[in-house]
Amino acid sequence: MNTLLRQITRQIGRMLPVACLFVLPVHAADLSHPVTNTLKQRVESCAMCHGEQGQGGANGFYPRIGGKPAEYLYHQLLNFRDGRREYAPMEYMVRPLSDKYLHEIAEYFANKHPDFPDTHPPKLSDKAMARGKQLVSEGDPSKGIPACSSCHGKQLHGVEPGIPGLVGLPYEYISAQIGAWQTDTRAANKPDCMAKVAAKLSPADISAVSGWLASQTADASARPAPAGSVHTPMTCGSQEN
Incomplete structure (x- = not known):
């Protein structure tokens, strides 16, 4: 497939x-x-x-x-x-x-800081939204999945110099990019952290994470967290400058 x-x-x-x-x-x-x-x-x-x-x-x-x-x-x-x-x-x-x-x-x-576009996420069940929030804020240790916030910052606005924010992204984009990692059409310098995480996500997990993130209010005045303020749970090749 x-x-x-x-x-x-x-x-x-x-x-x-x-x-x-x-x-x-x-x-x-x-x-x-x-x-x-x-x-x-x-x-x-x-x-x-x-x-x-x-x-x-x-x-x-x-x-x-x-x-x-x-x-x-x-x-x-x-x-x-x-x-x-x-x-x-x-x-x-x-x-x-x-x-x-x-x-x-x-x-x-x-250096541009425009307003965020409307994301129009699909309506998910309460159970799916709770699962999405869990994966974003806590991860799932039983499946070896770290929390999204452990890399992308507590506020999910990214971290300098090279980790992107997640809030404000559309449901379709988030789910498509996770799928791209699963199908080897997106990759980063090795070790590729997101490829490892994406491989552990089920289709229901992808929908839950994408839906919860896309439903969060994005603030155009927010900025990525300072460099060194987040210690990622794994070594990622994409963070090499």
Whole structure:
């Protein structure tokens, strides 16, 4: 089943850049106005999906990237470029870019702090919501699952320099990313902590965690916790700067 899911995900991803080719020439052909060479202008391709301020797209699959820790954003761009994450449009855009350029993009969006989009989570049962809250705040020692808050911070707003916040993300995005770890279409530098955690989550657990997180009120004024304020329960390769 996992093999089939990987094949479907990769095939859809390969088709999207082809569709984009039918859109981009319309804008490229309009040369009546000079193009300013600024970082804001150069990240317009990012803004097409993630919003000008990195506030997130209109659907649940383009997350809010504004305000996330710069090192987290930088490592995700590296992961797309170097093949650890699979999503063809992102891979296509970042493949020719240098480390320095990717870091500039990451810093640009890390310094934006837009409002969070509405998440519109599905209605889950009280039992499912209680399970989601348990996994987020306590984990499940019987299954070897650490609490989400033990890495992402007590307030779940992330931790500098490279751990992202979880509140304010849509249900669809959270569940899809956990699924991507389970199907090997998303990975991080080894040791890959999230891959180990995701492998222990059942479909019901994924829905519960995603639903509880997506139902929490997100505060745009909140910031990631300071570096060193959280001691993660496992060593993660993604935290190497």
